[in-house]
Amino acid sequence: MSDSTQDERIKNISPLRQALVRPELGSIAGTIIVFLFFGFLAFDSGMFSPRGVLNWSTVSAQFMIIAVGACLLMIAGEFDLSVGSMIGFAGMMIAIFSVTLQWPVWISICVTFVLCTALGALNGYIVIRTGLPSFIVTLAFLFILRGFTIFFPQLIERKTIIGGVSDAADGDWLASLFGGKVGEPVFVWLADLGLIDVFERGSRAGQPVVDGIPALILWAIGLVIFGHFVLTRTRFGNWIFASGGDSQAARYAGVPVNRVKILMFMFSAFCACVFATCQVMEFGSAGADRGLLKEFEAIIAVVIGGALLTGGYGSVIGAALGALIFGVVQQGLFFAGVESSLFRVFLGVLLLAAVILNTYIRRIITGEK
Amino acid sequence: MDPLFEMQDVEKHFGTVIALGGVNFSVSEGECHCLLGDNGAGKSTLIKTMSGVHAPTSGRLLMRGQEVRFEDPRQAISQGIATVYQDLAMIPLMSVSRNFFMGNEPIKRRFGFNLFDHERADKVTMDEMRKMGINLRGPHQAVGTLSGGERQTVAIARAVYFGAKVLILDEPTSALGVRQTANVLATVDRVRKNGIAVVFITHNVRHALAVGDRFTVLNRGKTLGTANKGEITPEELQDLMAGGQELVELESSLGGTV
Numbered sequence A: 001m002s003d004s005t006q007d008e009r010i011k012n013i014s015p016l017r018q019a020l021v022r023p024e025l026g027s028i029a030g031t032i033i034v035f036l037f038f039g040f041l042a043f044d045s046g047m048f049s050p051r052g053v054l055n056w057s058t059v060s061a062q063f064m065i066i067a068v069g070a071c072l073l074m075i076a077g078e079f080d081l082s083v084g085s086m087i088g089f090a091g092m093m094i095a096i097f098s099v100t101l102q103w104p105v106w107i108s109i110c111v112t113f114v115l116c117t118a119l120g121a122l123n124g125y126i127v128i129r130t131g132l133p134s135f136i137v138t139l140a141f142l143f144i145l146r147g148f149t150i151f152f153p154q155l156i157e158r159k160t161i162i163g164g165v166s167d168a169a170d171g172d173w174l175a176s177l178f179g180g181k182v183g184e185p186v187f188v189w190l191a192d193l194g195l196i197d198v199f200e201r202g203s204r205a206g207q208p209v210v211d212g213i214p215a216l217i218l219w220a221i222g223l224v225i226f227g228h229f230v231l232t233r234t235r236f237g238n239w240i241f242a243s244g245g246d247s248q249a250a251r252y253a254g255v256p257v258n259r260v261k262i263l264m265f266m267f268s269a270f271c272a273c274v275f276a277t278c279q280v281m282e283f284g285s286a287g288a289d290r291g292l293l294k295e296f297e298a299i300i301a302v303v304i305g306g307a308l309l310t311g312g313y314g315s316v317i318g319a320a321l322g323a324l325i326f327g328v329v330q331q332g333l334f335f336a337g338v339e340s341s342l343f344r345v346f347l348g349v350l351l352l353a354a355v356i357l358n359t360y361i362r363r364i365i366t367g368e369k
Numbered sequence B: 001m002d003p004l005f006e007m008q009d010v011e012k013h014f015g016t017v018i019a020l021g022g023v024n025f026s027v028s029e030g031e032c033h034c035l036l037g038d039n040g041a042g043k044s045t046l047i048k049t050m051s052g053v054h055a056p057t058s059g060r061l062l063m064r065g066q067e068v069r070f071e072d073p074r075q076a077i078s079q080g081i082a083t084v085y086q087d088l089a090m091i092p093l094m095s096v097s098r099n100f101f102m103g104n105e106p107i108k109r110r111f112g113f114n115l116f117d118h119e120r121a122d123k124v125t126m127d128e129m130r131k132m133g134i135n136l137r138g139p140h141q142a143v144g145t146l147s148g149g150e151r152q153t154v155a156i157a158r159a160v161y162f163g164a165k166v167l168i169l170d171e172p173t174s175a176l177g178v179r180q181t182a183n184v185l186a187t188v189d190r191v192r193k194n195g196i197a198v199v200f201i202t203h204n205v206r207h208a209l210a211v212g213d214r215f216t217v218l219n220r221g222k223t224l225g226t227a228n229k230g231e232i233t234p235e236e237l238q239d240l241m242a243g244g245q246e247l248v249e250l251e252s253s254l255g256g257t258v
Helices: A015-020 A025-041 A050-075 A083-100 A105-130 A134-157 A165-169 A173-179 A184-192 A215-233 A235-245 A247-252 A257-283 A294-304 A316-335 A342-366 B043-050 B073-078 B096-100 B118-131 B148-161 B178-193 B205-211 B234-242 B247-254
Strands: B005-014 B017-027 B032-037 B058-063 B066-068 B081-084 B107-110 B113-116 B166-170 B197-202 B214-219 B222-228
Touching: A025 A294, A025 A316, A025 A342, A050 A083, A050 A215, A050 A235, A050 A257, A050 A294, A050 A316, A083 A105, A083 A134, A083 A165, A083 A257, A083 A294, A105 A134, A105 A165, A105 A173, A105 A257, A165 A173, A165 A257, A173 A215, A173 A257, A215 A235, A215 A257, A215 A316, A235 A247, A235 A257, A235 B096, A235 B113, A247 A257, A294 A316, A294 A342, A316 A342, B005 B043, B017 B032, B017 B043, B017 B197, B032 B043, B032 B178, B032 B205, B032 B234, B043 B081, B043 B166, B043 B197, B073 B081, B081 B148, B096 B118, B096 B148, B118 B148, B148 B166, B148 B178, B178 B197, B178 B205, B197 B205, B205 B234, B214 B234
Parallel strands: B017 B222, B032 B197, B032 B214, B081 B166, B166 B197
Antiparallel strands: B005 B017, B005 B058, B058 B066, B107 B113, B214 B222
């Protein structure tokens, strides 16, 4: 504000402290450090070649898709531990509908999306009606959905993987929105210019090694932009912050807290469904073990992104960067030839550091001692 | 002056517990009516009945002489009855501007979307805060950095800005320091002079006497009577709140309204 109205009792705060209260700061710093680190450690390994970039950006995009849903839900003050099971369940439903029941793939996808968002709404409804912590309710759904995901294919096909989705999806307009690639002509052109390597032998000789951007990455970018826009630019975004910050205070101010929370559970399920559909279209099959531990990976990405576990504070951009750090480190360690089990050690340390930093930032914001 | 808001023989039972057993209370425009009661006297239940959280078991609520019934807090707010709760007024992690417009966000239409008009929200927030004598670093300062008194003031400013006719303040000065209390009481005085009816709920007799025009004591779920300013001493109010052992002796000083 203008200096004329400045109160002498208001202490000037350093720009650093001001920047610290932005939720994205930690993840921006983390992203820079991670890229510098692998820039030195694994530059010659092909990590930053077009193929390498495609590799880690695809992995990061997977994390991003579920992190956006988990982020908005966490800011609204709730958790969803059923994300991983929802991914397995959604994929299996698409495969059962399209392969076993022979439905057109686009109908299978639509029905699965409706079914999964309805299950998300059920999650939210139970949390709201019972007043139980969402941690427990969605933990129950983690087991319920995983159980069905293993039970159904065994009942119908006597196996836990259903294949043949690729054949069924061939030429399907909706399937290509999840499993297709974008910008092929551009990549051919780039290869002609010599900017991208081409295959030298084999059946694809002469084609560029990277022949398009997977739809998965576009979904991730689209969801991040959508989530960030809703959270920061709309009235509904203010309601999300308010519902998570203090649901009772928000209710007294006339915010429809129950509706906000249930919608966020539905959005989390929607994101899991996007992830599952992309995965099924890419692999051409659905497996009963798909999506294992994804709920924790989503939550970790969100926390690295600066959101508070207690709700009311966070950023979608931060969560997206958290997912990027996640993907780059996981694939980077592979490129650098580091034992992959160390990734988990790193992840644990990173999570702990992020939570400690977030708690400290919370104290700055709220002025607690 | 005719009362703006009135409660007549209001009772509220929770199962076999009689939380309110006959409350008579009224407040007029530009008046600060203090409602005093010790812990457990039924203050919270009374506030929630006034603000639409609870429906009364029996008795009548009147707004400008017309009987009203509130199904939920939103209906009370739309009638101009706003409540500022002691702890639940603000959300500490959110900015002052986002808090100020919580539930009433200003909208601008862009590309077919209803967007949160942050520019307008920020400007109004700064203007209203300046009127209340609070200097903010900026509209994006988190409410958590404000003092308890400032938070109450922001909440009062918000209620007034959104058209409160009757302002219910739930223990606005408890847990505040001397200076902050003085600021909040000054705010109450300013709001009253703008013609708003203030219901000031407290258990602090001194704070009540500092701004109150009338005083009503609530004890064991019943109103014991109303006294005008200057008709009652702090000691008498204190005794009434404490349980009314000297009720008989005080009856005369309350003007026979018991």
